[in-house]
Amino acid sequence: MRKLAEHNIPLREASITQVHSVLRDGNPLIVHTSMFANALASLANPKQQQQWVPLAEKNRIIGTYAQTEIGHGTFVRGLETTAIFDPETKEFVLHSPTITSTKWWPGGLGKTANAAIVMAQLYTQGKCYGPHPFFVQLRDFDTHHSLPGVILGEIGPRLGINSQDNGYLRFDHYRIPRTNMLMRHSQVLEDGSYVKPIHNKLSYGTMVWTRVAIVHSCSKKLACAVTIATRYSAVRHQSELVPGKPEPQILEYQTQQYKLLPHIASVFAILFSASSVLRMQRNVAASISKGNVELLPELHILSCAMKALSSQDSTQGIETCRLACGGHGYIASSGLPSLYTSTTCTITYEGENTVLLLQVARYLIKSYRAGLEGLPVLPSVMYLTAPSAMHQSPPLSNQALIEAFRISSANLVKETESRLCRQFNLEQNFHYAWNRCSVALVHCAELHSRYYMCEKFLSTVESIRASDRVRSVLQDLCRLYLIHHITLNQGHFLRSGTLSGVDLSTLEEEMYELLAKLRPQAVPLVDAFDFRDELLGSTLGAWDGRVYERLYEEAQKSPLNKTDVSKAYHKYLQPLMKSNL
Numbered sequence: 001m002r003k004l005a006e007h008n009i010p011l012r013e014a015s016i017t018q019v020h021s022v023l024r025d026g027n028p029l030i031v032h033t034s035m036f037a038n039a040l041a042s043l044a045n046p047k048q049q050q051q052w053v054p055l056a057e058k059n060r061i062i063g064t065y066a067q068t069e070i071g072h073g074t075f076v077r078g079l080e081t082t083a084i085f086d087p088e089t090k091e092f093v094l095h096s097p098t099i100t101s102t103k104w105w106p107g108g109l110g111k112t113a114n115a116a117i118v119m120a121q122l123y124t125q126g127k128c129y130g131p132h133p134f135f136v137q138l139r140d141f142d143t144h145h146s147l148p149g150v151i152l153g154e155i156g157p158r159l160g161i162n163s164q165d166n167g168y169l170r171f172d173h174y175r176i177p178r179t180n181m182l183m184r185h186s187q188v189l190e191d192g193s194y195v196k197p198i199h200n201k202l203s204y205g206t207m208v209w210t211r212v213a214i215v216h217s218c219s220k221k222l223a224c225a226v227t228i229a230t231r232y233s234a235v236r237h238q239s240e241l242v243p244g245k246p247e248p249q250i251l252e253y254q255t256q257q258y259k260l261l262p263h264i265a266s267v268f269a270i271l272f273s274a275s276s277v278l279r280m281q282r283n284v285a286a287s288i289s290k291g292n293v294e295l296l297p298e299l300h301i302l303s304c305a306m307k308a309l310s311s312q313d314s315t316q317g318i319e320t321c322r323l324a325c326g327g328h329g330y331i332a333s334s335g336l337p338s339l340y341t342s343t344t345c346t347i348t349y350e351g352e353n354t355v356l357l358l359q360v361a362r363y364l365i366k367s368y369r370a371g372l373e374g375l376p377v378l379p380s381v382m383y384l385t386a387p388s389a390m391h392q393s394p395p396l397s398n399q400a401l402i403e404a405f406r407i408s409s410a411n412l413v414k415e416t417e418s419r420l421c422r423q424f425n426l427e428q429n430f431h432y433a434w435n436r437c438s439v440a441l442v443h444c445a446e447l448h449s450r451y452y453m454c455e456k457f458l459s460t461v462e463s464i465r466a467s468d469r470v471r472s473v474l475q476d477l478c479r480l481y482l483i484h485h486i487t488l489n490q491g492h493f494l495r496s497g498t499l500s501g502v503d504l505s506t507l508e509e510e511m512y513e514l515l516a517k518l519r520p521q522a523v524p525l526v527d528a529f530d531f532r533d534e535l536l537g538s539t540l541g542a543w544d545g546r547v548y549e550r551l552y553e554e555a556q557k558s559p560l561n562k563t564d565v566s567k568a569y570h571k572y573l574q575p576l577m578k579s580n581l
């Protein structure tokens, strides 16, 4: 927190800096500095901001974002916590009517936070207006005791991020002033009348913002993992490449290069996509403050798409890096296990990936249908019904590969939409038909999202200001990324007829050449991420390459090594040895 102040970084931007990486296994303040700060900035009106932001900036108020309940995470409209307006006292009464309405998961909620943005079903004048955000004090600001009517606790150990206190929360007819409803977009007036927002999903804004922050953080996490695994692969010698010759660095094996280099490329692909979504988010935020919400759906879809892809790619990439380090990848001091456990949760939180991809698919199908009818569609999906430009680029050039992605994605959407129509004719119910097509719909969303990421990677590399040599390495990396993802998705390209079997063999051949060409760049590329050793926190990935010494030194710190003979020997082992069992 001192570093944030020193560098003049506003609280709500902390999560897209490296500050949180210092505490890699999560920390109790992360939701305070990210979602809570953002919710105040984007959902509170100016008066409320004056009241709470300075206190949050000074960490007098420490907040969390309490939305998910035991019974509902994905289906936000199904939340059960109620906030009923009482016009007599001009207060909202917060209540948790059922076990399933218990708030569950919020980071920092268990022991750290003394306040929360609570999402609850708003009732006024006898009508329910759906989930709305409320500023709620949970603990006394001086004693930190939970307040009467607030029942709080921690949910217990998790797969990872155990340095955070994820919590539960229940309300027993707990009263808060009317003015604690975050009123930037919708309001309840003193007489209880409800004022609608200009777009009914504006109260979901903090989720959109966090999804964008997650994309950024995923590129950092993956960058840490590839740095560790690549440096280690340059230090580690194993087996014989040529019988009788010295053991080579494991990075010499093509299979090892295939494990690492595509993920180094992926760091850039995610990072460039994150920058592009972040730019869009800033534009949309500026438009919203002028009352224009036209681009909000596009931002929602893009942030869902990029959050889903980047969390999946970084999680898989980190696991591949861990496996690429053999046995030493399994030891905690390698840093890889905690990178994995603190990244795999990004697949689930802030919108479970399948669910987010289905949001993207819904948008693709709607846009495809609108395009067919000649109705206006937003730029990112115009290609679904726009004529192909395949023939204009030299065969298998980068541009041709991007076009192949675009056409294959459009083709898949077209095919899936027909399937949806057929299914609808059978079922006579759109929702059942949708469910019967949902695996294919997720594939549509994945291919579209991959197309976007490839396109961003290529366009950024083409426009980046860099020396010719640096640009040439990035171009090779980008080419590797494109080919790698084409080979992983080859079925789609064959089905759309954009690439032939021969094309795919040619590309595969080129990929193997690229692996060899990029091998000497692997260490410089990860060194260029410029992580300090303290930040990587890895015995395998430190700058100086003293892997074995560091592993040995770290082992000395094991509490079991404090004494030669452990207490357990006297208590359990010796009796067992003497028992003749």
Ligand SMILES: CCCCC/C=C\C/C=C\C/C=C\C/C=C\CCCC(=O)SCCNC(=O)CCNC(=O)[C@H](O)C(C)(C)COP(=O)(O)OP(=O)(O)OC[C@H]1O[C@@H](n2cnc3c(N)ncnc32)[C@H](O)[C@@H]1OP(=O)(O)O
Residues within 6 Å of the ligand: 015, 020, 024, 025, 026, 027, 030, 031, 034, 035, 065, 067, 068, 073, 074, 075, 076, 077, 107, 161, 164, 201, 202, 204, 205, 207, 208, 210, 213, 214, 217, 296, 297, 300, 342, 349, 350, 351, 352, 355, 359, 362, 363, 366
């Ligand atoms: C946080 C910083 C990250 C940095 C991390 C760094 C290090 C990591 C280390 C440790 C960190 C550990 C933890 C801390 C980090 C983060 C904590 C995570 C916090 C949470 O985990 S916090 C809870 C998040 N919980 C969700 O994420 C719920 C997901 N569930 C939903 O989000 C919705 O429920 C949805 C969208 C599934 C359905 O919603 P629905 O049922 O209401 O809507 P419906 O499907 O009917 O759609 C009607 C029309 O609204 C449109 N629409 C929907 N949403 C929109 C939006 N936002 N903007 C504009 N339009 C939108 C549709 O596109 C459609 O449009 P159309 O009609 O035109 O088709």
Ligand SMILES: Cc1cc2nc3c(=O)[nH]c(=O)nc-3n(C[C@H](O)[C@H](O)[C@H](O)COP(=O)(O)OP(=O)(O)OC[C@H]3O[C@@H](n4cnc5c(N)ncnc54)[C@H](O)[C@@H]3O)c2cc1C
Residues within 6 Å of the ligand: 031, 064, 065, 066, 067, 068, 071, 072, 073, 074, 075, 104, 105, 106, 107, 161, 166, 345, 348, 349, 350, 351, 352, 353, 354, 355, 358
């Ligand atoms: C580490 C961590 C930190 C978190 N921090 C917070 C926090 O700070 N604040 C907060 O409010 N919440 C937080 N959460 C909760 C998180 O946002 C939810 O867990 C997440 O949104 C998923 O919801 P769920 O758990 O209800 O899963 P579910 O929705 O029950 O998902 C279970 C399965 O059902 C499937 N499914 C659900 N709906 C559909 C559908 N419509 N179509 C197809 N398949 C579907 C999913 O794909 C998944 O396979 C956190 C969670 C974790 C793990």
